[in-house]
Amino acid sequence: MPVTLRADAPDFESRFRDLLSMKRESSPEVDDVVAAILDDVRKRGDDAVIDHTARFDRMQLAPDTLAISEEEIAVACAAVPPEEARALEIAAERIEAYHARQRPEDVSFQDPHGATLGWRWTAVEAAGLYVPGGLASYPSSLLMNAIPARVAGVERLAVCMPTPGGKANPLTLLAARIAGVDEVWRIGGAQAIGALAYGTDTIRAVDKIAGPGNAYVAAAKRRVFGTVGIDMIAGPSEILVIADATANPEWVAMDLMSQAEHDPSAQSILVTDSAALAQAVIAAVERLLTRLERAEIAAASWRANGAVILVRDMAEAAAVSDRIAPEHLEIVTADPEAVAANIRHAGAIFLGAFTPEAIGDYVGGPNHVLPTARSARFSSGLSVLDFMKRTTIARMTPGALAAIGPAAETLARSESLEAHALSVGLRLAALNEEEASMESGT
Numbered sequence: 158m159p160v161t162l163r164a165d166a167p168d169f170e171s172r173f174r175d176l177l178s179m180k181r182e183s184s185p186e187v188d189d190v191v192a193a194i195l196d197d198v199r200k201r202g203d204d205a206v207i208d209h210t211a212r213f214d215r216m217q218l219a220p221d222t223l224a225i226s227e228e229e230i231a232v233a234c235a236a237v238p239p240e241e242a243r244a245l246e247i248a249a250e251r252i253e254a255y256h257a258r259q260r261p262e263d264v265s266f267q268d269p270h271g272a273t274l275g276w277r278w279t280a281v282e283a284a285g286l287y288v289p290g291g292l293a294s295y296p297s298s299l300l301m302n303a304i305p306a307r308v309a310g311v312e313r314l315a316v317c318m319p320t321p322g323g324k325a326n327p328l329t330l331l332a333a334r335i336a337g338v339d340e341v342w343r344i345g346g347a348q349a350i351g352a353l354a355y356g357t358d359t360i361r362a363v364d365k366i367a368g369p370g371n372a373y374v375a376a377a378k379r380r381v382f383g384t385v386g387i388d389m390i391a392g393p394s395e396i397l398v399i400a401d402a403t404a405n406p407e408w409v410a411m412d413l414m415s416q417a418e419h420d421p422s423a424q425s426i427l428v429t430d431s432a433a434l435a436q437a438v439i440a441a442v443e444r445l446l447t448r449l450e451r452a453e454i455a456a457a458s459w460r461a462n463g464a465v466i467l468v469r470d471m472a473e474a475a476a477v478s479d480r481i482a483p484e485h486l487e488i489v490t491a492d493p494e495a496v497a498a499n500i501r502h503a504g505a506i507f508l509g510a511f512t513p514e515a516i517g518d519y520v521g522g523p524n525h526v527l528p529t530a531r532s533a534r535f536s537s538g539l540s541v542l543d544f545m546k547r548t549t550i551a552r553m554t555p556g557a558l559a560a561i562g563p564a565a566e567t568l569a570r571s572e573s574l575e576a577h578a579l580s581v582g583l584r585l586a587a588l589n590e591e592e593a594s595m596e597s598g599t
């Protein structure tokens with residue numbers, strides 16, 4: 158059974174806090190294992206990557222078989238059934254159209270003193286894109302990673318995807334071709350993140366790593382941040398459904414299971430003001446579980462991390478959801494927009510009975526790489542901007558320097574940074590001299 162909470166119960170606050178602090182992807186055990194793997198990859202490069210891949214993905218590689226070759230990709234692509242290829246094309250087109258709108262504009266303007274100020278955007282040079290592949294294959298995640306990177310103008314796209322037992326998913330390889338990635342490496346987990354961050358003899362280091370993954374991948378990304386940039390922490394999937402008595406319990410139950418089936422560490426939460434709906438959804442989950450191929454994973458997630466929270470009204474539902482800051486928030490109520498207006502923290506919001514979260518996983522258009530474990534309080538879903546950086550630009554005229562330079566001198570001296578003060582002061586003195594000589598006509 159999932160945890161059941163009532164917002165009007167006296168012990169609600171303490172039980173809710175327990176729910177919030179569930180350590181699903183940042184346990185010290187996982188972090189210790191990841192630290193050791195990263196250290197090994199930094200020291201032993203390819204050999205370490207090969208050893209850890211043999212251990213976790215049950216396949217023996219050599220440096221020259223770490224990459225999935227062009228020929229292998231071509232053979233795999235040819236084997237993809239046309240219906241799957243067409244669905245992937247539809248997804249790619251919609252993801253590209255959505256992300257094309259995110260391209261930012263450069264800005265340049267003149268301030269009242271005549272200084273030219275602004276910023277311009279440039280893409281990172283090399284991006285490492287993690288595509289999960291342990292418990293399931295994720296062609297959709299390849300598109301979600303690579304399309305925004307390409308729209309941003311990244312020159313080198315290096316994909317890492319585990320291929321447990323040596324089996325690369327053909328649809329993921331077709332996605333790599335459609336999205337125009339440059340390299341595909343058959344490695345996963347912390348060893349892949351380490352290879353992308355530190356580089357090995359075979360795999361060149363990248364500038365930024367993006368993409369979702371399990372607890373090991375999320376912990377590894379946290380640890381390499383600083384050596385490389387990372388997009389966010391996109392760990393085990395989460396869904397929170399806010400529903401009222403108008404919702405269809407079977408649909409809500411299946412939506413909860415759609416994220417539970419990703420990983421035993423996934424989390425599915427129902428928040429409702431209807432006790433009858435809560436009971437109906439709990440019963441529906443038990444029925445539906447018997448129909449799922451991945452029932453074992455989904456049931457493990459639901460029983461360990463699932464929750465049903467009974468609230469007094471929709472305002473309370475929004476407040477509870479905000480404290481959880483879920484990766485995905487579905488609002489299935491009579492007036493979903495009204496509830497959404499009170500939401501501040503969620504990776505992605507899905508409104509109304511006909512917007513199952515699964516649409517967003519594949520073909521909606523917005524990115525499905527989203528912040529988990531409450532990091533939606535400070536992070537956003539993957540976008541074109543994650544693959545770009547801003548450089549500011551300033552050009553002073555003599556008049557602008559004369560107008561604002563003295564304040565800089567004062568602040569520099571208040572920080573006891575005399576060279577700073579003088580680098581401005583020397584110029585101001587020259588301008589004063591020039592002005593004086595013009596006035597005296599010499």
Ligand SMILES: NC(=O)c1ccc[n+]([C@@H]2O[C@H](COP(=O)([O-])OP(=O)(O)OC[C@H]3O[C@@H](n4cnc5c(N)ncnc54)[C@H](O)[C@@H]3O)[C@@H](O)[C@H]2O)c1
Binds near residue numbers: 292347
């Ligand atoms: N937040 C998002 O945007 C988003 C999107 C898609 C998927 N996901 C999540 O990504 C995850 C995918 O997980 P997955 O496991 O299927 O694939 P994965 O590729 O993330 O992880 C597989 C790798 O984990 C490593 N690993 C497994 N057990 C280990 C152990 N005991 N010690 C050290 N390393 C170990 C192995 O190296 C293996 O290659 C799921 O949790 C899913 O919910 C999240």
Ligand SMILES: N[C@H](CO)Cc1c[nH]c[nH+]1
Binds near residue numbers: 295395416
């Ligand atoms: N729901 C996942 C993000 O948490 C993304 C995904 C890919 N395929 C299916 N689902």
Ligand SMILES: [Zn+2]
Binds near residue numbers: 416419515518
């Ligand atoms: Zn999903």
